[in-house]
Amino acid sequence: MTRRIGIHESVGELFPPERFERAFESDGTATGADERERTDGEKPIVETVGGDPEVLSALDVCVTLAYDESFLDGDLPWVHSVQAGVDRFPFAAFRERGVALTSSEGIHGDVVGETVLGYLLAFARGLHRYRDAQGESDWIDPDWSELGTLRGERVCVIGLGTLGQGVVRRADAFGMEVVGVKRTPTPVDGVKRVHTPANLEVAIEGSKFVVLCVPLTDETRGFETEPLPEESPLWEREEVIVTPHVAAAYRGYADRVAAIVRENLGRRERDESLANRVV
């Protein structure tokens, strides 16, 4: 049977939906993954969709950024979130309607790890200040007493899932002393001491850097205002680096998401349980 994949128009907030369409139409050899996936030969039907329940009902899966009530109005069997975070989906309603929900967890560790190390290096080596000075054509003379290294410094990584581990591996490779926080305090490669959230204060003591790699849940809510309001004083603080929600932004993003969905299409046809299933 031909697979029918819908790309919800909300993904356009990230980049053109056509890029997702192309990723699903390819045979998966462009994912950059080490293992090539088995493909069944037949090209899937891929289309960008809105909130029409009739269109949705004909799909095998709707790949989306946003939650839309129409997902639960018809016979759509399965929704895939293009983000790792799924806080915007009403789990109970999905459960009640028998609609499966899967996430894009597990694919952003290297990209986010690189972004975070880029920020840590900017702070340690003062790189953001040189960029500011460049705007003034100013060959500045930095205060050397303010410039350090990552090597030898302690970083506390809060949350040791895919993203946290992507940060840990790179911080460890730079000779940092890595401590971490996770709910189940089992050992993690590259992390010297793993604490539970109850010991947060002990965990961050003596750390030069604290990296938050936690999902948005009721326990972690607090800093999530996006975009940062124009009147925020953070914009103008020279020692604060503000960026949009882009740590995972990457030209290969759609290909990686497509790899998860393609794997799950196969599992579904073989009546196996879905990878990254949330509901």
Added chain:
Amino acid sequence: MTRRIGIHESVGELFPPERFERAFESDGTATGADERERTDGEKPIVETVGGDPEVLSALDVCVTLAYDESFLDGDLPWVHSVQAGVDRFPFAAFRERGVALTSSEGIHGDVVGETVLGYLLAFARGLHRYRDAQGESDWIDPDWSELGTLRGERVCVIGLGTLGQGVVRRADAFGMEVVGVKRTPTPVDGVKRVHTPANLEVAIEGSKFVVLCVPLTDETRGFETEPLPEESPLWEREEVIVTPHVAAAYRGYADRVAAIVRENLGRRERDESLANRVV
């Protein structure tokens, strides 16, 4: 005999000479090195000096940034450069006058390696653009097709001395494909292929990044204008990151330089050959 160490006033171009004085007055346990040095107990006499040949003649060593003709006018036995580069010293004149010259080669690999990876990550992840946008309080929406990773990309490191190896180790840890260029093409850990300068074009073929880690000599001269002239078009090119000559700038710099000089003071007293000797 009490050691007499002169700190030439030219080091003030980097940071206050007093910081060098303090580094030499300490017992060396603040260098951050793994091995602690043996100290002989007696405090050295450390003073900031100018071009007075009589003052210079009384010293065991003059620690300097710049070359000053007065170094060769009296009985100063030894000059130590606080930089790894020694291109500004007239080797033949030193040889003729029997004055030893040593460099600060070998101590900047981690600091420069971190700085360079910071730049590579800025380019790969577009971090400099977020800093530009921050100045406009602008929560920008990047073009994801322009954002990559270091992982999987090829970097060519030209020059595989201390600095080049500092870059190589970190690039390798990020999963980059590292190729390199050095005059003697012997294997280097973390470098997949080592080419000679004669094969420069082959070496850089297919590289996303090229990192120059070569000393300034007659063969490498060409880009050394400092500071970058105000009228240079490079300042305004958004895709170019301009920084002053600060890849090695670091709060522990003086301590590391002091460690080399302290080691060499001991060698000199024991009539051993000096480490990092250039002339």
